[in-house]
Amino acid sequence: MIAPPVNTTDTADDLKKVIRFNINNPKLLTIGFSEFYIAPGDSVNMNFETLIQTKFDYKDSTHINSGNVFFTLYNGHPQPQIDAYRANFSAALNHIGTRNGLDIFLSEKHIHQLADSYARLILKEFPNIKADEKLSNEIKKYCYINVTRFLIYDLCLSYKKPTKNPEIKNNIATNVNRIITGYHSQKDLFSSPDYWMPYSRAYFFYKDALKLDYNGIIEKFDHCNDTVKQYIILRCFRDGITGMQKVNGSFSYALEKFTYPPFKEAALKYLSDPNLGSQISRNLNSTLRNTEIFDTNDKKLQYLDVFKTSTQSYILFDFCGTWCKPCLDEIAQYSQNQHLDNSAKVKPIWLFFENDKTKWIAVIEKYHLKKENCFIILDKGFINEFAKSFNWAQEFPHHFLFTKEGEMIDEKAASLNEFNEDELKTNR
Template identity: 20%
Template sequence: MNFIRIISLSLLVVLISSCKEKSESSEPINTKPNTIVLISINAPAKYVHYMEQDSLGKTPVDSSGPYATLKSNGFTYLDYMNNVQTWIPKPNVSDTITIECYSENLELSTNNFFTAIKQTFLVKNGDTVVFNFKDNVPKANITNRNVNDIEINYNNFRHQKLFQNKYSSHYLVFGNMFLNANISEYPQKSLDYYDQAQKDYEREMALLDSLHSTNSISEVNYSYRKDALDILMESHKKLKNIKAWLAQHQSLQNNETIEPPIVFDLSQTDSLLKFSFFREYLNNISQYDLELINETNTSSGSAYIDFRIRFDSIIQDKRFNQTAKNYLLFNSYQGIGDNFKVKDKELYFKKLQESTTNRAKLNEVVEEYKLDFDTSDQLILTNIQNDTTTFASVLKRNQGKWLYVDFWASWCAPCLRTMPASNQLRKELDTENIAFIYLALNDTKVNWKKAVQTYQIPENQNYFIENSNVSKVIEDLHIKTIPHYLIYNPNGELVNGYANRPGKGAKEQLQKLISDL
């Protein structure tokens, strides 16, 4: 990024202050707010992207093939406390939200399966924005003023102009692993697509220059789109094989020929944080080149950095002001919550309390994840009638019976696909001394109760886990992925911590245990 572009963006961001939902309570602000109205028309219930479907609007030949899906894909923006907020429109109806705004502009961002770059809309204070959906992709229309369609819907324009609405080279840099059956080809293909992405980067920069020269996009959008594109290219360079290739390439070339990394003026953080691409930039530079921790479970695997080291490093990093630290520390704590033990969650929550000035976000995290560490030694459960108990009490009440315990969730597709087989298993073992226990993990009560009815899951031994994020019981049982099944004997002893699924050996497993007793 050259000096001129830093200045132009800085002039833009000083205009962009904070926005918040009208219904949200806050301390009075002297500046009188205006409002931005967002209207969604028939948003999809699910955003399904079939892998064989290589372009928008193409009808998939086999809808049972591999696919990616988002249950919801809302519009994200930064509120007046520098907290990321997401509005998820109600599906298949007209839905509206009014946002109070204390600034000139507001950025809205959403995801697009095909592009690897967020689809963003820069709107002005006082705007009414109507979103219509085609092929699960939103198109914006400003109703209160005349706006060039290319400017407000630039992401749709570039995708058609440069990539004919097919997978972009930027997506294929990493996304080719999902499309190629031979995973061993991924490293080389990733490099090939990176080479193409570099060429497409130059094509898009030229396209932006042309649009700017013909006044098809404003100075604000011109600078904004170029910076977003720069950060996209930087994200490619973070991929392990591309990073290694670039390092090798640099050792073979004159250093002056190697393009330096994009650098933002971090003194402008308070203004730049409003942009999703700058938040991505902060996340990138606060990874500290930490190696991935690879974890393999019985049915899946994951890879993540040591977010504890990252958290401590952010606190000590003098490049970041308090605004940046507030954002990054919450981001890092989420990684700790998703991947590390309860003792780490408790320790780093105390550090978070000491290090952040964003008390509203802190309270939000406590409420959302139910961070009551006083209950860590128990697994707190609620039944359909909203009565509270513990897993230990459930085991005690059912002593004398074999227990088949199913950890599941309403959002877990494999869990729900297995429920018909689970119902059949109960019928087939109806004469045996077996009780079936269902425990909803990391779910919401509304969706849990709906799924219980929809999939005809028995209510009498069905429970919602209240403290899954802080319970050491979950750790001791090694519940890392769901569905997960346990078998207890009539003495209340765990005899199989990784039991077979219904329809995939569970019946035979249970019958053998019973007969061998």
């Protein structure tokens, strides 16, 4: 979830917007995390409702007034059966504890079975789509793409759990390779707007879970066609990862790697960044250290003060916000056991990113968070500076593990609910 802009729309009262389309042929429309099939003459009626009766939080209940609803992936109309199905196969995957069990669950045959079941639920939910054979086929493609994406995402999370058996972790990596190979063999998927999602998830698995460098990541996609390889190279460039040397002070010669016009255009932007190829920092720079924050008593501090006052060797940050429903869900889960509150090794810190100070104290008190572990930041420049320094995509919630000296240990740490302090070193 991405933080709202500084000038956030006030949604204390429900808002309604109508978008009408002037198109000659049917189109696929993406709004946020929702996707729609739009026919000529259709319009979209967008209702924004307040989330937890606060002025700035909303949920998107977008729907189509007329024409065929393609369907919504997240937010939008309640789809309990579809959501439950996604949650069920994710939970089933996470409970598999053997290599053989993983191999069976992640086989190409079973992935197609999962996708077919997913498609049947959607077509049942939207019978008007079922009557359209062409659109039904698009739904089936969509479901295969997204089941593949979900599985790789879940495997990445599972791999990164500190308690995961090393043998199982190796098997997870093998299965991710096999899933991508099988996915790439499906030649009829390229026209789908979601085609790149599984490749994106695999890229993050290799980068963030396996910690591969540029050459290691590229090698994982050797079996793919040239367009996919260009996409992966582009992702590397976007994240400042390159295996090349500058020529005459730049990487512009690398443009020859791109023949697909949209990728070449994006590459030109990334390659013009003077910081491309520089090593991502593992320590806080002076701008971050000196950023102004406030504690629950409204005392002005610097971000560095969180580190200076820690008696624990490690600090686990939860970057969150009262406007972020996933953040609140995680905080609610943590409040049920609060297992890090008295840790001698790691100090949990909730850093609230807000537009003002009106709501965060109420959240802290509602979920019984330790007030001395909670801070608020109003400086929007901190987000950009932190993202640039630590390759953060600015999504919320996000968790970072630092040493008390200010060195980044894990830029994608487990959530405070799942974090296992027993895996931390004690000799710091």
